[in-house]
Amino acid sequence: MKAEARLFKSLADETRLKILWLLMTKDKLCVCDIMEVLGTTQSKASRHLRYLYHLGWVTDYREGVWMKYQLNVTPGSPKEKQLKLLADILSSSPEAIVLRRRLEERLAAKDQPDAPESAAACRCS
Amino acid sequence: MKAEARLFKSLADETRLKILWLLMTKDKLCVCDIMEVLGTTQSKASRHLRYLYHLGWVTDYREGVWMKYQLNVTPGSPKEKQLKLLADILSSSPEAIVLRRRLEERLAAKDQPDAPESAAACRCS
DNA sequence: CTAACATAACCGCTTAAACGCATGTTGTCA
DNA sequence: TGACAACATGCGTTTAAGCGGTTATGTTAG
Numbered sequence: 001m002k003a004e005a006r007l008f009k010s011l012a013d014e015t016r017l018k019i020l021w022l023l024m025t026k027d028k029l030c031v032c033d034i035m036e037v038l039g040t041t042q043s044k045a046s047r048h049l050r051y052l053y054h055l056g057w058v059t060d061y062r063e064g065v066w067m068k069y070q071l072n073v074t075p076g077s078p079k080e081k082q083l084k085l086l087a088d089i090l091s092s093s094p095e096a097i098v099l100r101r102r103l104e105e106r107l108a109a110k111d112q113p114d115a116p117e118s119a120a121a122c123r124c125s
Numbered sequence: 126m127k128a129e130a131r132l133f134k135s136l137a138d139e140t141r142l143k144i145l146w147l148l149m150t151k152d153k154l155c156v157c158d159i160m161e162v163l164g165t166t167q168s169k170a171s172r173h174l175r176y177l178y179h180l181g182w183v184t185d186y187r188e189g190v191w192m193k194y195q196l197n198v199t200p201g202s203p204k205e206k207q208l209k210l211l212a213d214i215l216s217s218s219p220e221a222i223v224l225r226r227r228l229e230e231r232l233a234a235k236d237q238p239d240a241p242e243s244a245a246a247c248r249c250s
Numbered sequence: 251c252t253a254a255c256a257t258a259a260c261c262g263c264t265t266a267a268a269c270g271c272a273t274g275t276t277g278t279c280a
Numbered sequence: 281t282g283a284c285a286a287c288a289t290g291c292g293t294t295t296a297a298g299c300g301g302t303t304a305t306g307t308t309a310g
Contacts, residue, residue, distance in 0.1 A: 030256080030257090031256070031257060031258095032256070032257090042256080042257070042258095043257095043258090043259095045257095046256095046257060046258060046259090047258085047259090049257095050258075050259090064256095065255065065256050065257080066256065066257085067256075067257060067258090122255080122256070124256080
């Protein structure tokens with residue numbers, strides 16, 4: 001059951017859970033979005049995203065300068081089912097709402113090109 | 126989401142997963158049974174059982190010399206639902222069958238009082 | 251080509267988890 | 281009461297995870 005243990009270990013980190021939760025709210029996020037919404041470092045965000053990538057939780061693709069990440073929702077895959085369960089568990093957390101709202105705000109701020117430099121520090125599309 | 130991370134961390138260990146799986150097969154196991162079936166140390170088995178106990182996965186009660194452990198299946202509790210999901214995940218592991226068989230053998234051997242000392246090293250009821 | 255930016259990889263450090271071993275505790279039985 | 285069995289736990293060690301800070305890689309714009 002080593003594989004199962006590794007599966008759960010990949011979920012045994014608060015930052016990774018938050019990242020997955022953000023990607024459930026909105027797929028196709030770049031690293032700078034996640035890093036900004038979570039209020040963390042680029043190094044940390046990127047590292048956890050790579051971790052999730054190698055374990056099959058997310059897929060990535062490049063869009064210009066930005067690396068976009070999204071949930072691996074291949075239909076019928078075990079991951080898809082697991083993600084559903086995970087969503088159910090995370091949604092009952094009090095922080096879930098806060099994070100979701102922060103993400104909305106962040107994405108909205110980026111649509112305003114006259115952002116007051118506080119939001120949208122990066123020029124991620 | 127710290128609580129959720131801790132929840133998954135409690136499942137991020139192979140020994141603990143195996144213990145939970147054994148308890149899904151047969152509730153009310155003593156430490157010596159688990160330790161024997163998993164082929165591990167008493168110290169290790171006991172420690173992980175206490176760990177699972179403190180996180181609400183299992184309950185315990187004393188039966189003479191033996192400490193009996195069983196899954197915490199309080200109806201309607203979150204743990205009950207989580208255990209169902211966990212059972213689903215673990216059952217698809219190749220080791221699941223082996224462990225289940227080993228447990229059956231172990232329990233059967235204990236019913237034979239003329240055990241050849243290899244099985245039933247302890248006199249657990 | 252070069253500067254600027256987004257991201258990944260590296261390094262050293264700190265912390266926490268898991269383990270083995272030994273010891274303590276509790277219950278049973280003679 | 282003393283010996284023994286089942287179990288819990290304290291301690292020291294080892295190993296792995298996460299993190300901050302820095303550097304390397306890749307991409308675009310000028």
